[in-house]
Amino acid sequence: MKKVSVIGAGTAGLAAAVRLQTEGYDVHLYEKNSKIGGKMFQINEEGYRFDVGPTIVMTPDIYNEVFEYAGRDPKDYIPMQKLDPMIGVTYRDGKKFNLSNDFVELIKLLEEESEEDTSGFIKYMSNIYERYLVAKNKILNRSYRSLGEFINPKSLLDIYRLKTFDNAYNEMGKFIKNDYLKKMFAFQTLYIGISPHSGPSLYNMIPMLEMFYGIWHIKGGMYSMAKGMADLFEELGGTIHLNAPVEEILIEDKEAKGIRVNGEEILSDYTMVNADFPYTMTNLIPNEKDRGKYTDKKVNNMEYSCSCFILYLGVDKAYPTEAVHTFHIADDFDRNISDIFDAGVLPEDPSIYVFNVSQVDKSLSPEDRDSLYVLVPVPELSLFDEWTEETIQNYREKVLNILTDIEPFQDIKEHIRYESIYTPKMFEENFNAYNGATFGLRPSLFQSAYFRPHNKFDYADNLYFCGSSIHPGAGVPTVLQSAKLSVEELLKDDREK
Numbered sequence: 300m301k302k303v304s305v306i307g308a309g310t311a312g313l314a315a316a317v318r319l320q321t322e323g324y325d326v327h328l329y330e331k332n333s334k335i336g337g338k339m340f341q342i343n344e345e346g347y348r349f350d351v352g353p354t355i356v357m358t359p360d361i362y363n364e365v366f367e368y369a370g371r372d373p374k375d376y377i378p379m380q381k382l383d384p385m386i387g388v389t390y391r392d393g394k395k396f397n398l399s400n401d402f403v404e405l406i407k408l409l410e411e412e413s414e415e416d417t418s419g420f421i422k423y424m425s426n427i428y429e430r431y432l433v434a435k436n437k438i439l440n441r442s443y444r445s446l447g448e449f450i451n452p453k454s455l456l457d458i459y460r461l462k463t464f465d466n467a468y469n470e471m472g473k474f475i476k477n478d479y480l481k482k483m484f485a486f487q488t489l490y491i492g493i494s495p496h497s498g499p500s501l502y503n504m505i506p507m508l509e510m511f512y513g514i515w516h517i518k519g520g521m522y523s524m525a526k527g528m529a530d531l532f533e534e535l536g537g538t539i540h541l542n543a544p545v546e547e548i549l550i551e552d553k554e555a556k557g558i559r560v561n562g563e564e565i566l567s568d569y570t571m572v573n574a575d576f577p578y579t580m581t582n583l584i585p586n587e588k589d590r591g592k593y594t595d596k597k598v599n600n601m602e603y604s605c606s607c608f609i610l611y612l613g614v615d616k617a618y619p620t621e622a623v624h625t626f627h628i629a630d631d632f633d634r635n636i637s638d639i640f641d642a643g644v645l646p647e648d649p650s651i652y653v654f655n656v657s658q659v660d661k662s663l664s665p666e667d668r669d670s671l672y673v674l675v676p677v678p679e680l681s682l683f684d685e686w687t688e689e690t691i692q693n694y695r696e697k698v699l700n701i702l703t704d705i706e707p708f709q710d711i712k713e714h715i716r717y718e719s720i721y722t723p724k725m726f727e728e729n730f731n732a733y734n735g736a737t738f739g740l741r742p743s744l745f746q747s748a749y750f751r752p753h754n755k756f757d758y759a760d761n762l763y764f765c766g767s768s769i770h771p772g773a774g775v776p777t778v779l780q781s782a783k784l785s786v787e788e789l790l791k792d793d794r795e796k
């Protein structure tokens with residue numbers, strides 16, 4: 300039985316481990332932390348449970364596929380329900396929308412705002428759907444080894460059909476003029492840590508995915524996905540090693556031979572890395588010559604996604620929010636975005652995302668109480684790193700003050716009974732996220748597809764990568780896809796041996 304070492308029990312590492320174990324390899328998963336899940340970890344304190352990172356479940360088929368691959372029924376691991384409304388959006392002037400997953404309701408809501416923009420919305424969705432099909436079938440579902448695979452007459456036509464050179468916001472402006480609606484379909488690029496003003500327009504497919512495939516809730520929260528994959532992996536005979544920080548990937552003569560963990564060398568036929576790619580280059584492969592173009596300088600000069608400041612609040616009352624996921628958009632949205640991505644300062648008037656999971660899942664908080672997750676997109680650490688205790692407390696206060704202006708959270712300050720805070724520094728320390736960038740390398744045009752780090756490493760054999768900074772990119776469904784592509788690359792090489 301051939302042996303595979305997987306580094307990191309995050310979303311992608313767990314999915315890769317399940318697939319490899321299903322294929323009959325002897326898989327050992329090494330996780331530096333005492334818990335599995337990586338950013339898909341869950342805080343469980345005083346009866347309040349909070350997903351640390353991902354909360355929004357889109358494209359559920361991709362989640363289900365991991366379990367189906369191993370011949371299991373996903374419902375036994377990740378029972379899901381569709382949310383309606385999918386998301387709420389509010390503006391500081393009191394305007395609000397609750398987006399229904401019922402098309403009839405959705406159109407009614409848009410028509411009340413503007414018939415012309417409703418027509419624009421329909422054309423816009425059709426336009427993105429066509430480009431999404433090209434992206435899904437020609438780019439996201441395949442991996443790259445050589446430039447020739449990416450740039451050839453056929454693929455150039457596909458790239459042209461993607462029409463992704465304009466930025467997300469401009470592209471949408473061609474179809475939708477109403478400022479509220481534009482903002483409502485723009486903030487979703489923040490889900491993968493990029494600016495709607497400079498991120499490729501293809502990422503407008505995120506709101507399209509919401510509208511067409513819905514937003515779902517997994518019973519027990521997103522962590523059920525991580526736990527379900529870990530349980531399945533062990534049922535299949537795989538081994539998880541916790542508190543096992545990998546210190547080095549052993550490379551000899553351009554071949555990965557194994558890893559060093561807690562001072563011990565462990566040899567394996569293949570190594571699959573889920574730890575963040577830029578961190579892995581600069582920390583786990585000490586000899587720059589073994590990393591090809593990914594020198595310290597190159598890694599440092601790459602572009603990174605934004606980060607997040609998150610309050611996890613256990614409150615002693617139930618707040619009846621209209622939606623489970625609500626985005627409270629800043630008055631000056633453009634300034635908010637440029638603070639995060641250009642100026643590198645903490646937004647003075649930030650947009651805020653509130654996840655009130657207790658609205659849909661009572662198992663995640665004590666009776667008649669809520670577990671609230673309040674997220675603010677902030678710059679990654681190379682742009683802003685002054686996360687002192689004073690900064691944290693001041694920013695916490697600012698966020699709570701904004702919240703107290705929003706229905707129904709006016710009295711929230713008096714009702715906080717449990718509290719935990721995550722800053723970009725914690726994402727760096729806890730999960731080795733380079734620059735604390737919560738979504739890894741930024742998926743700018745020249746860090747996407749062929750130009751993103753490859754699933755099979757270019758500079759050493761038997762070494763594969765999956766996760767946010769790898770092709771096809773960040774977000775739970777996308778990193779599940781990266782795990783799939785990386786395992787396919789490994790299988791292809793192994794079968795050719």
Ligand SMILES: Cc1cc2nc3c(=O)[nH]c(=O)nc-3n(C[C@H](O)[C@H](O)[C@H](O)COP(=O)(O)OP(=O)(O)OC[C@H]3O[C@@H](n4cnc5c(N)ncnc54)[C@H](O)[C@@H]3O)c2cc1C
Nearest residue numbers: 307309310311331337338352353354355545766767774775
């Ligand atoms: C705040 C936040 C909100 C998000 N919201 C959403 C959302 O709503 N929907 C969505 O789809 N996506 C969302 N995402 C994105 C999604 O969570 C990520 O893209 C995905 O979970 C990342 O998985 P990963 O496997 O790439 O990385 P990680 O989860 O970071 O996994 C990497 C693992 O490697 C381990 N590791 C690192 N170094 C070592 C080492 N030396 N030795 C051993 N182990 C090591 C880490 O501890 C970690 O467990 C969000 C992310 C964040 C942070």
